[in-house]
Amino acid sequence: MLGVLLFAVVAYLVAGFGLFVFQRHMVFQPDRTIQVPGDWRLPQFRVVTVTTADGLGIDGWYAPAAADRPTVVLFHGSGGHLGLREGRARVLQQAGFGVLLAGYRGYAGNPGWPSEKGLYADARAALDFLVGQGVSGRRLVLYGESLGCAVAVQMASERRVGAVILETPFTRLAEVVRRLLPLFPVALLLRDRFDLLSAVGGIQVPLLLLHGERDRMVPVRLGRAVFAAASQPKQAVWLAQAGHTDMVAHGALEAVLGFLNRLGKPVPVPPPTLEQPRTGRGRALVPR
Numbered sequence: 001m002l003g004v005l006l007f008a009v010v011a012y013l014v015a016g017f018g019l020f021v022f023q024r025h026m027v028f029q030p031d032r033t034i035q036v037p038g039d040w041r042l043p044q045f046r047v048v049t050v051t052t053a054d055g056l057g058i059d060g061w062y063a064p065a066a067a068d069r070p071t072v073v074l075f076h077g078s079g080g081h082l083g084l085r086e087g088r089a090r091v092l093q094q095a096g097f098g099v100l101l102a103g104y105r106g107y108a109g110n111p112g113w114p115s116e117k118g119l120y121a122d123a124r125a126a127l128d129f130l131v132g133q134g135v136s137g138r139r140l141v142l143y144g145e146s147l148g149c150a151v152a153v154q155m156a157s158e159r160r161v162g163a164v165i166l167e168t169p170f171t172r173l174a175e176v177v178r179r180l181l182p183l184f185p186v187a188l189l190l191r192d193r194f195d196l197l198s199a200v201g202g203i204q205v206p207l208l209l210l211h212g213e214r215d216r217m218v219p220v221r222l223g224r225a226v227f228a229a230a231s232q233p234k235q236a237v238w239l240a241q242a243g244h245t246d247m248v249a250h251g252a253l254e255a256v257l258g259f260l261n262r263l264g265k266p267v268p269v270p271p272p273t274l275e276q277p278r279t280g281r282g283r284a285l286v287p288r
Helices: 002-027 082-094 116-132 147-158 173-180 196-202 220-229 252-262
Strands: 046-051 057-063 071-075 098-101 137-145 161-167 207-212 234-239 285-287
Touching (some): 057 082, 057 116, 071 116, 071 147, 082 098, 082 252, 098 116, 116 147, 147 161, 147 196, 161 252, 196 220, 207 220, 207 252, 220 234
Parallel strands (some): 071 137, 137 161, 161 207
Antiparallel strands (some): 234 285
16 A cells, blocks of 8 residues: 555656646647648738847738838747738738738747747847838737737736737646646746737727637636736727637627727717627627
């Protein structure tokens, strides 16, 4: 019996050590294959290379805005590469908005390996590029997807922007990892915090939050907690039929376009709070 217990303790410690050492390979899942816009039917986009504060050259994809439209910076989630976000990019660009698909270190041929500090450095360099293009302040909208929500919130806490969009946000990275590894003290082991909950309340510009109620990766309760902590003006869309990766199929982009088209216009008195019906594919905007 003592031997079994000792074996269990040793196995637990080894697993915990493995989690600490290899955690970034678990959190970040980049496709390192070089990608270009032409491979993803985005002929209006060009590759732009920005230089980070620590000297890395990071490629992103950029299409400028029509004369009176803001530019949307998309910070994608932990997996894949920029090309997998081509649907969002195409819809936004065809609507006249400028779009910058911000690149990350370690993804799609970019040098380095991702980390929280590294992604923030990449994002700052991307925003500095837009400043050079004459895009900043009210002409700038930050759009975070999943892990990219943390990047968008951090940048909005540092820079003057026009609005923020958060798709499937979480409170803190530890809350997501704890669901997958409940036996480990993940809050102590994680080197990357990605703490949205502590920062989102400081954002004082219009915010749109979208979350699927069938999200198994980031439970909707985490999105609701982020929304509760956010400051006004804020709106939320809760998509009853959507999971984590199929938000676009359930109306997310229609909600995003509606939000963007209302920016700068007088805000009407909000209607009563609505929830999306549990059946069907309709959606409801939830003003708060």
